[in-house]
């Protein structure tokens with residue numbers, strides 16, 4: 001087979017993964033369902049914005065093989081980690097279909113097995129210390145923002161029904177992008193992301209970064225007050241503006257037109273309010289793919305910090321765990337370059353009876369350790385609630 005060299009080093013042989021594994025990606029009223037693994041691509045996405053680099057060449061070759069095998073319009077679906085030098089988790093599935101999303105019934109949480117243990121890494125003290133460390137670092141360097149996160153490991157009394165958990169997740173944010181991606185170790189990455197990194201359809205592109213967050217409240221007046229306070233917060237506006245500045249800088253040279261609103265608007269999920277900016281444009285070279293453009297933006301200061309490289313170094317220094325796929329990107333694309341890639345947040349890895357959750361928060365000089373801890377706990381709620389648990 002032509003791919004021999006690649007497979008030997010970076011690709012997971014398809015036969016080592018259960019061919020019945022299933023994939024899901026939802027977007028608005030549409031959902032992409034796929035089954036079976038025609039090919040798995042683990043090649044790191046380093047240089048992924050470059051059309052002629054090894055990564056894009058491997059994907060083009062996989063599409064060509066799928067077409068040769070009779071799939072007229074193959075898709076690529078999967079996830080790319082936060083650190084693009086780590087293996088990708090991408091697949092060309094055997095079969096895929098687009099559906100209109102069914103209206104799912106609310107599923108009773110009682111179906112989840114009992115929680116028997118949970119652990120946060122770092123714990124509250126460790127996280128607050130990391131935030132303080134970052135704030136001190138801002139005063140002595142030109143790093144302006146860093147996103148720090150926590151990992152929560154949950155152990156249940158029995159195996160998790162992934163379909164049931166996914167159905168519960170859908171209730172947390174119907175407007176969000178739901179996903180399920182099989183992991184090479186037999187687990188599944190699942191989540192419901194509110195954040196669109198890149199959508200491309202023909203020559204039109206859309207990116208909808210989020211940064212700046214506030215907790216939703218049960219009382220409508222208090223909820224509205226939280227939203228207004230977020231919109232008026234200088235700290236959150238600043239955090240947001242660093243993301244928009246970076247995305248604009250990266251996209252502008254590639255676009256014939258680019259519309260970046262002057263001020264963010266507010267969006268919400270069941271648990272959170274966010275500052276949001278819809279950046280729309282037209283690419284100058286229509287052959288640029290959604291995945292190339294997503295690789296050009298990733299990791300944005302919404303999940304890494306600013307400036308990117310130095311923030312990334314600070315994360316490696318202070319975070320006591322590997323992020324893996326968390327704060328990477330997840331989505332799909334076709335051989336014509338259309339596709340959607342969202343930021344891998346509000347997510348977890350399900351492996352038999354364990355669920356590993358992640359959440360992060362953007363830290364700037366005006367941040368307070370206590371409120372940043374509260375923010376990551378609120379972000380964990382999306383997945384915790386789907387597991388039938390309180391934060």
Ligand SMILES: C=C(O[C@@H]1C=C(C(=O)O)C=C[C@H]1O)C(=O)O
Nearest residue numbers: 211212213302345359360361362
């Ligand atoms: C990192 C996460 O979220 C990111 C950080 C945000 C913030 O700092 O306000 C908001 C949305 C996301 O870009 C997460 O949910 O885990």
